[in-house]
Each structure stands twice: as C-alpha cells, then as structure tokens.
Amino acid sequence: MPSATSGFTLYGDAPGAGADADPHDVGHSVVELPTGRIELAHPLDALDRIYRLNFGKDGTEPPYWAQPWPSGIELASVVARRDVGGARVLELGCGLALPSLAAAQGGARVLATDHAPGALAFAAHNAERNGIRLEVARCDWSDPWSAVAGAPWDLVLAADVLYDHGSLVALADLLPQLVRGTGEVWIADQDRPPAREFLDACRQWATVSTIDTAHPEVRVHRLRRRDC
Numbered sequence: 235m236p237s238a239t240s241g242f243t244l245y246g247d248a249p250g251a252g253a254d255a256d257p258h259d260v261g262h263s264v265v266e267l268p269t270g271r272i273e274l275a276h277p278l279d280a281l282d283r284i285y286r287l288n289f290g291k292d293g294t295e296p297p298y299w300a301q302p303w304p305s306g307i308e309l310a311s312v313v314a315r316r317d318v319g320g321a322r323v324l325e326l327g328c329g330l331a332l333p334s335l336a337a338a339q340g341g342a343r344v345l346a347t348d349h350a351p352g353a354l355a356f357a358a359h360n361a362e363r364n365g366i367r368l369e370v371a372r373c374d375w376s377d378p379w380s381a382v383a384g385a386p387w388d389l390v391l392a393a394d395v396l397y398d399h400g401s402l403v404a405l406a407d408l409l410p411q412l413v414r415g416t417g418e419v420w421i422a423d424q425d426r427p428p429a430r431e432f433l434d435a436c437r438q439w440a441t442v443s444t445i446d447t448a449h450p451e452v453r454v455h456r457l458r459r460r461d462c
C-alpha cells in the first residue's frame with residue numbers, strides 16, 4: 235500500500251491562514267490521495283510549541299491540533315480508498331482535519347469537530363482553500379452535543395486521540411452513542427500506551443477489527459456495535 239506520509243511535503247513560508255497563528259508562521263504541506271490533492275495549511279512551529287509547553291506541565295493543553303500527525307495522514311489515506319460517497323461522516327478531535335477533507339473529497343457529508351478553536355479555524359480554512367465542502371463545529375467529548383445531535387452517523391473518524399488526557403473516559407462514553415446498525419467508528423492510533431486499555435473497554439459494546447497502514451506504527455481500529 236503506498237504511504238500517504240511519503241507524499242507529504244513541507245514547503246513553508248506561505249500566506250497566512252487567517253486563524254490564530256502569525257501568518258508568517260503558517261506553512262503548507264501537500265498530500266496526494268486517491269480522491270485528489272490536498273494542500274494543508276498548518277502552523278510551522280507546532281512541535282516546538284508543544285515541546286516548549288512541556289506536554290501540559292502547567293495544566294494547559296499544548297496545541298496538539300496544530301501538527302499533522304501520522305495517524306491523521308494514514309487515516310485520510312484509508313478513507314480515500316473507500317467509497318464514502320453520500321455517507322454522513324463525523325470526525326472527533328480533528329486537528330487540521332485531513333481525514334475529514336479526504337472523506338468530503340470522496341463525496342461524504344462531513345462534520346469535523348474539535349475542542350480547540352484553532353483546529354476549527356484551520357479545518358475551515360483548509361476546506362475553503364481546497365474547494366472542499368466541510369462543516370466544522372466545536373465538540374468537547376465532555377459536552378458533545380454537536381456530535382450527539384447528528385447521530386447516528388454512518389462513519390465516525392478519529393486520529394491520534396488515544397493519548398493520556400483527562401477526557402478518555404468521556405470519549406469512551408461518547409462513541410457508542412454515535413453509531414447504529416452498519417455505522418462504524420474508525421480510530422487511527424500510533425501505538426500510544428492508553429490505546430490498548432481503551433479498545434478493550436470498547437469491546438463491551440463493539441466488535442473491533444484492526445488494519446495495518448503504510449506507516450509501521452499506525453493502525454486503524456474499526457468498531458461496529460454488536461447489538462445492531
């Protein structure tokens with residue numbers, strides 16, 4: 235399987251995204267997917283800022299949303315190889331929203347959500363600059379009204395959300411409320427330590443199947459309700 239990550243190139247120093255970043259700190263990366271080419275605007279110094287904030291030592295969440303993580307890139311690649319035309323798709327913790335953009339490019343009706351305002355601004359901007367129709371909404375897993383209001387979804391996407399933070403219990407409670415029948419949840423994960431326990435808990439309500447991706451550490455876990 236070709237790697238979406240290998241087609242991911244940074245060429246930086248491009249015009250601003252109009253979001254909460256200095257325009258001169260915004261770069262653009264290109265991802266080539268089967269559904270088309272996506273130019274992704276993102277803050278250039280996200281990893282520096284994340285390390286400077288020392289992974290939330292002072293209680294503030296670092297801007298994890300601002301980095302295009304391998305899980306998001308690989309999930310976009312998996313989505314772009316599926317027929318999602320006409321499907322209603324929700325993304326949780328979307329960050330820059332590459333999987334959402336791939337799904338929308340493939341003909342899905344997509345709502346991209348995150349709790350970080352910067353993520354939503356960049357997601358909306360990226361949709362516009364690529365001519366892709368995408369809805370964005372704030373959704374914190376502890377107060378997920380925007381996601382629950384649209385349920386049931388045909389497909390719920392989430393990439394690199396199973397890391398150590400205070401909202402994993404809320405996320406575990408939320409997922410079964412979002413799908414029914416043939417609806418599925420696809421979670422891409424880069425072998426983060428909390429993932430195994432989280433997925434074991436999900437097995438109480440879902441069957442979980444796992445597929446490899448082109449990235450050696452990233453897998454996509456597909457959850458489907460067992461009671462439907």
Ligand SMILES: C[S@@+](CC[C@H](N)C(=O)[O-])C[C@H]1O[C@@H](n2cnc3c(N)ncnc32)[C@H](O)[C@@H]1O
Binds near residue numbers: 299304306347393
């Ligand atoms: C590691 S980043 C992954 C971003 C993107 N999905 C990717 O793969 O590039 C985790 C994302 O989850 C979001 N997030 C963390 N806690 C959240 C919560 N309680 N509710 C909603 N989003 C949350 C963060 O804002 C961030 O965008």
